[in-house]
Amino acid sequence: MTKKLRLDPDRLLPADPAVRGVARELYASVKDLPIVSPHGHTDPRWFATDESWTNATELLLAPDHYLYRMLYSQGVPLDALGVPGRAGRSKADPRDAWRLFASHYYLFRGTPSRVWLDHVFAEVFGIDVALDATTADLYFDRVNEALTTPAFRPRALFERFNIELLATTEGAHEDLDHHAAIRRSGWKGRVITTYRPDAVVDPEHEEFADALRRFGEITGEDVQSWEGYLRAHRKRRADFRAAGATATDHGHPNPATADLSDAEKQPLFARVVGGSWTSEDAELFRAQMLTEMAAMSVDDGMVMQIHPGSFRNHNRWLHQHYGRDKGADIPQRTDYVRALKPLLDRFGNEPKLSIILFTLDESTYARELSPLAGHYPCLKLGPAWWFHDSPEGMRRFREMTTETAGFYNTVGFNDDTRAFLSIPARHDVARRVDCSFLARLVAEHRIDETEAAELARELAYDLVRRAYRLDEPHTLAA
Amino acid sequence: MTKKLRLDPDRLLPADPAVRGVARELYASVKDLPIVSPHGHTDPRWFATDESWTNATELLLAPDHYLYRMLYSQGVPLDALGVPGRAGRSKADPRDAWRLFASHYYLFRGTPSRVWLDHVFAEVFGIDVALDATTADLYFDRVNEALTTPAFRPRALFERFNIELLATTEGAHEDLDHHAAIRRSGWKGRVITTYRPDAVVDPEHEEFADALRRFGEITGEDVQSWEGYLRAHRKRRADFRAAGATATDHGHPNPATADLSDAEKQPLFARVVGGSWTSEDAELFRAQMLTEMAAMSVDDGMVMQIHPGSFRNHNRWLHQHYGRDKGADIPQRTDYVRALKPLLDRFGNEPKLSIILFTLDESTYARELSPLAGHYPCLKLGPAWWFHDSPEGMRRFREMTTETAGFYNTVGFNDDTRAFLSIPARHDVARRVDCSFLARLVAEHRIDETEAAELARELAYDLVRRAYRLDEPHTLAA
Amino acid sequence: MTKKLRLDPDRLLPADPAVRGVARELYASVKDLPIVSPHGHTDPRWFATDESWTNATELLLAPDHYLYRMLYSQGVPLDALGVPGRAGRSKADPRDAWRLFASHYYLFRGTPSRVWLDHVFAEVFGIDVALDATTADLYFDRVNEALTTPAFRPRALFERFNIELLATTEGAHEDLDHHAAIRRSGWKGRVITTYRPDAVVDPEHEEFADALRRFGEITGEDVQSWEGYLRAHRKRRADFRAAGATATDHGHPNPATADLSDAEKQPLFARVVGGSWTSEDAELFRAQMLTEMAAMSVDDGMVMQIHPGSFRNHNRWLHQHYGRDKGADIPQRTDYVRALKPLLDRFGNEPKLSIILFTLDESTYARELSPLAGHYPCLKLGPAWWFHDSPEGMRRFREMTTETAGFYNTVGFNDDTRAFLSIPARHDVARRVDCSFLARLVAEHRIDETEAAELARELAYDLVRRAYRLDEPHTLAA
Secondary structure, eight states, rough: OOOOOOOOOOTTOOOSSHHHHHHHHHHHTTSSSEEEEEEOOOOOOHHHHHOOOOHHHHIITTHHHHHHHHHHHHHOOGGGGGGGGTSSHHHHHHHHHHHHEEEEEEGTTHHHHHHHHHHIIIIIIIIOOOOSGHHHHHHHHHHHHHSSSSSGSSSHHHTTEEEEEEEEOOESOOOOHHHHHHHHTOOOOOOEEEEOOHHHHHHTTTTHHHHHHHHHOOOOSOOOHHHHHHHHHHHHHHHHHHHHOOOEEEEEEEOOOOOOHHHHHHHHHHHHHHHOOHHHHHHHHHHHHHHHHHHHHHHHHOOOEEEOOOEEEOHHHHHHHHHHOSOOOOOOOOOOTTTTTTHHHHTTTOTEEEEEEESSSSSIIIIIHHHHHTTTTTTOOOOOOOOOHHHHHHHHHHHHHHHTTTTTOOOOOOOSSSSSGGGGHHHHHHHHHHHHHHHHHHHTTTTTHHHHHHHHHHIIIHHHHHHHHTTSSGGGGO | OOOBBOOTTTTTSOSSSHHHHHHHHHHHTTTTSOOOEOOOOOOHHHHHHHHOOOHHIIIIIIOHHHHHHHHTTTTOOOOTTTOBBTTTTTOOOOOHHHHHHHTGGGTTSSSSHHHHHHHHIIIIIIOOOOSGGGGGGHHHHHHHHTTTTTTGHHHHHHTTTTTTEEEEOOOTSOOOHHHHHHHHHHOOOOEEEEEEEEHHHOOTTHHHHHHHHHHHHHHHTTTTTHHHHHHHHHEEEEEEHHHHEEEEEEEEEOOOOOOOOHHHHHHHHHHHHHTTOOOHHHHHHHHHHHHHHHHHHHHHHEEEEEEEOOEOOOHHHHHHHHOOOSSOOOEOOOOOOTTTHHHHHHHTTTTTOOEEEEEEEEEEEIIIIIITTTTOOTTTEEEEEEOSSSSSHHHHHHHHHHHTTTTTBBBBOOOOOOOOGHHHHHHHHHHHHHHHHHHHHHHTTOOHHHHHHHHHHHHIIHHHHHHTTTGGGGGOOO | OOOOEEEEOOTTOOHHHHHHHHHHHHHHHHTTTTTTEEEOOOOOOHHHHHHOOHHIIIIIIITTTHOOOOOOTTTOOOOOTTTOOOOOOOOHHHEEEEHHHTTGGGTTTTTTTHHHHHHHHIIISSSOOOOOGGHHHHHHHHHHHHHTSSSSSHHEEEEEEEEEEEOEEEETTTOOOHHHHHHHHOOOOEOOOEOOHHHOTTTTTTTTTHHHHHHHHHHSTTTSSHHHHHHHHHHHHHHHTTTTOEEEEEEESSSOOOOOOOHHHHHHHHHHHTOOOHHEEEHHHHHHHHHHHHHHHHOOOOOEEEEEEEEOOHHHHHHHHHHHOOSSOEEEOOTTTTHHHHHHHTTTTOTTEEEOOOOTTTTHIIIIIIIHHTTTTTTEEOOOOOGGGGGHHHHHHHHHHHHHTTTTTOOOOOOOOOOGGGHHHHHHHHHHHHHHHHHHHHHTTOOOOOHHHOOOOOOIIIEEEEHTTSSGGGGGOO
16 A cells, blocks of 8 residues: 655654744744755756756766665665766666665665655655655656656746755866856846865865866966966956855865965975875875965955865775765764864954864864854854754754854855755755754743744854855855 | 662653653564574573573672672772682672672662663562662572572573574684584574684784684694684684574774785784784784685675774773773774775675674764765674663664664664673663654654554564574574 | 843753653752852952952953853954953953943853853842843943942852852962961851962973972972972972862873883973973873872872863964963863873772863763773763853763763762852752753653652762762861
């Protein structure tokens, strides 16, 4: 017998009736606020071309490493799920891949993917039966049919989702043509970019040499010289700001920073571009570049986001056969206190600088990050990230950061996703979990209901707009 | 006035009435499932000889480092508790030792030892008054009297406890005579062994030289040569499989692995057996041996258990006077991400390999272990272990692992105990805590009641049978 | 419209009605017990001179780095808040500073500072409107007016607060004149000192050379010689005991200990006093001095408190312009297992020694500290400290320590504050949170109500008196 799919209106709210009552009211006051998505990885091409997506597997499964990671851990081959490898597209039939996914959907019990997907199925597609082997075909057909209709094209969904702003992420060496096309099209949706220079900043990045070459071409600068390289960054940051960017993003193995003298920087850079660098050089160069980026942010006002702590592409065989970003990135212990000191010694008290710190190491929430953000004017805490972007992860984030950093040194929610259809689901989870936390504080008489209502709105909407400087003048260039 | 001892039927279930109601139903559905105990340290001699135990102190107190550790921390000498030292048996009278324990029983308030012991006293021995100084003699007499009866002999209790399978642990250099005797006896109880090669794998183990000598004798191999040493492992693994073993167990200071070339292995092994090794050699040898064990597991299908992170015998004086395993093992920070990579680079995607990871460092649950187990097909997560085998510890385990690893990359419960009488109590605690966690997910509408019921059974019974391959053909040899 | 300020009688108690009911009863049984404050940083001059405080800003805001830290993190300059810098007193008008604070009071929502301050405002000053920009002047006037009255002088408040004992902290090189004056005055309030030798033990302390000189002067010993230096410690420890001290306190960057031979100590000490030490020397000297202090404690019975893990004065610019202790101390990862071993190898089983361990790294609670304190007779766990002295922090402390260390290896509460008026608030929070934790154990049938009531009293009153040896003979000298 087919099981019903039904999203309970009280889902994720605390079980205790009195606390739930408070949470329900708080949630009701924020659930319809517009979505502000200041950090994510959707494809700007979708909004530039507004073409229909093809089918459920190619839209929902094959690009989503949150999903196939779990199936792979239980022995399901990636190729069978439609995931492309280095050798090319998967040979799997999309319907077969979907059936395989559906028959393993029970693996996601208790995970945020399950919450997000059920929301997508029920709210976006209007499906009212649960996904399993018996309903796989029904799902596949219903989704594919919907995707052919105008209501399911990217811009229509963007509007239906009530997205006020969506930031994508582009490399420093990449063109911004899709963003230009969006602006030229006259469509009112606000899709902005984010400056992500990792590929030209990290000598150990597999695309470093190629990215650096393109970085030189796109800027017309001699990026083999230190001064030319810095000029290229400044030019491109200006290009990105013209495409709406208000922020940069830095995905480093760790948050090491450095503040070298000019006499040290030049030979380091020479080794890096000369290809004769050691692993210590690579580390030091990344560290110095965070400080250089901070210096430029002091000038141009772009907010820095630092996302450290992931050991990328940990599975060697998988990396060789399937490439980057295939669900094999593993967090590692991260230390912020000494790592950030060189940058903070130079810019820590600079009023114009704003740095948003993220972590994959929850042990740093209460120990390092909250004391840092609760003191330094330039530091704020990004939301629970990646593996911790989940009901329990968000709850721990609030429990471990609020008492030292308060709410006002945090920056609202990031969905950080390439799964566009899940954006409303993800923001909905964040709003529910934050309202639940606030409701507990009310129930324990630590804040009153008026304060809780103000905070619920700050966490859902206001903080993110201020933290990412979305209304400041420099963001209006276009 | 004597206090009553009464086990509340709702103990360890959540306080909220609605959540408790769900938890109660889930628990009712699993509480009578047979006990599967795939990892522990009971003495196979008990089941081979089926002799009566002697008295409460020698059965329950003197061998249990969970208990005398706490009393020692409050200044009670071990000798007075009946704990044997290197110089021989304790000089304490068993009744005096028991009285001393009883008068300090309040120290265990809030600890799992208290929960387990009260369960043993009430359920196994039928005692209905609480243990304290005034009831010490009553307890001592009642327990001792019971132990003289046939109903309290090891096999009778095994059957009364509804144990479907019990695994003991034997060293690679030790004989399996008791297991052979159990099988010869015709008794139907399924008691299997586990292959634990630590003493012949760790040059820093105090018994290494002696254990290696016995390893050579018992296998007839030249264990001074690398090839002979590996052959000895293969022979003994086959012996252990014949005695029912489906798993190996590796208690290392940390989870370091290595994948050396043959040209590197030979001289390392020569230093190790030659006694000229450094502490780095010892570390590297243990690391390489985990990879060798994995290679053999790919061949013979034995599940690997890795138990890292304990600083053994931390108290120097105590170790000198009382020997190993006297409650002075202290967990330390453990890093898995780089440590496991050499082994995973070689075997991480191998379908036949299964490795169960344990930890004493809870900060790795969400950060390292769940992302690893939620990706690699060969990795699964062992349950909350040792100091974390407790109501709060198990709750944190589920809260920090489920969202990334799901339930299906975990392996059910291990009691890991030498305290045979506490086995039902320990499994009961695990079932109650898991059902409580599931009930919260139901109350928060994250899973439905049907799913919760399926998961409750998986966590109590099914997962452990699959994870330890208890029904696969190679386990039936005998 | 002005908002009411009202402390709910059930604040901080669990929301669930049944659990709250138990918590309420437990709390009622301990809320009026005398306050024992064995560790803090109030100024003994207050009680020696019994002079009135001046105004709200100078009493409550300018000295409290918990408060201005948060405002500074949001861009408020310290000078504007009345905080003195190295150049001298703040130029801000105290009323303006108070208004600035009041208008940012919303930043403290969800923090313990908010809970403490509201308690001070409502209970100590009897104010019944909430603090914000509109009530800033009302507060400033009401507080200042109260401070002019006899009821608000230090000794009167001490008595009103029902403080049974208050320990201050003085440096090994500092005089104890205020304590002598208190005793001479005939006032019955028990204010004792604590021996804190950091400034003469840490070569990296900015006052080391000066403090060492004064240490020599005050003791009349040749502190440039190792034996004279040790004699000086012994003399001063005796002086401190005569001023009521029962404990020493050691604030080190980490808990490293050492146990060097005499042949190693002498040259190390020579480098340290000669000013030719390296950073490794400084580390080793601090480490050795913890062991020397332990040796003296074995002789004189003073309880050692070790407070490790803070990176002091992290903000370079702020340290240069405002000096030490300005809210820029950041916790860092701390490892105890290897660090403490040299000291424990020498004294770990010594019955007369008692060491209270604190941490800023919560990941060590369950992993390292509870197993250590749950085994070694000389170790106990200090309460949740500094950033973790908060409702969530205390709850995590109990959840992560009780199952392994029990309650009886903990030592009650420390307020650790220089904010004298907040002492009742801080102890009240601790009592509420501990009673809430106990109530959950009762609700989950892990302890019974009688046990909970005994434990509530132990945690609020009895444990601290035993742990700090407040009734032992050596404390009665005066």
